[in-house]
Amino acid sequence: MPPRSWGNRTIAATTGVAARSVSRILARHGVARLAACDPITGAPIRATRASAHRYEHAAPGELVHVDVKKLGRIPDGGGWRIHGRGPRPGATRRIGFDYVHAMVDDHSRFAYAEVLPDEKGATCAGFVQRAAAAFAAAGIGRIERVITDNARNYRGCRVFAEAVTGLGARQKFIRPHCPWINGKVERFNRTLAIEWAYRRPYATNDDRTLALSAWLEYYNQRRPHTACAGRSPISRLSPT
Known part of the structure; x- marks a missing residue:
């Protein structure tokens, strides 16, 4: 049994198992990262980024x-991804942000x-x-x-609560300081940033x-998803 202070690379070097495999095994069993553990006892001392148990609704x-x-807005003519990070004559500073709102179905x-x-x-x-209407059109009727x-x-906002109630749904909130409970949309946000927002340089904000x-x-129709056994999310929905 390795000491509590061993990380994945040390365990890998000792056992001959690949470091990535060790990391997956530790994560699967809910073992916290060393940085989140007491160095003497090995007990978790602060919240980790992953839930000990993966769940999926039926x-x-x-x-x-x-x-x-x-997301930071893109100035006309493109941002630093086109022109580099140095100062640009005539560049507009502090042009503000866009807010990308997302809804992700837990099952599909x-x-x-x-x-x-x-x-x-x-x-x-x-x-x-509007998201609920888009879900209904795809086959998620309720x-x-x-x-x-x-x-x-979201919390304590009457108009948002009324919108949720109007869908016939119940409003839930994650536990404080536990963002991974909403991890499916957090992961979607990272995928969206990599594959859409920062995939290529855009000349204008409207282009993006x-x-x-x-x-x-x-993403919904053709992109393979590991949680869907390599198929697209739409494959898990029944046609309307």
Whole structure:
């Protein structure tokens, strides 16, 4: 039995098992990272980034995850990905942010997203209604529960609560300081950033926004997903 202070590379060097395999085994058994453990006892001393138990709801619509990702807007003519990080004559500073609102189905990983100007409660409420309509068109006719973080635009926001109730759904919140409970939409946000927002240099902010719908169609209809056994999210939905 290796000492509690061994990391994945040390265990790998000792056992002959690949370091990545060791990491997967440790994660599968809910073992916290060394940085999150007491160096003497090995007991967790702060929240880790992963849940000890992976879960998935049995049917589409039983639970959907909702979140907002903030992205810096792109100035006309392109940002630093086109021109580099140095100063650019005539460049506009502080042009603000876009807010990418996303909803992900827990069972199928089917997703819907929009680029919106803010993350106010009324904006979030409108988004969740449009997202539910998009889910219904894809075959998720009923949403039972909507889970979000504890931000003020979700928790204690009457207009958002009314929008969720209007769907016939129940509102849920993650435990404080436990963002991984909403991990499916957090992971979607990372995929969205890599494969859409930062996939290529965009000449204007509108160019990036217009590219979102095509990427969403690809993500839902054709992109292989590990949680779907290598198939696309739409494969887990029954046709309407």
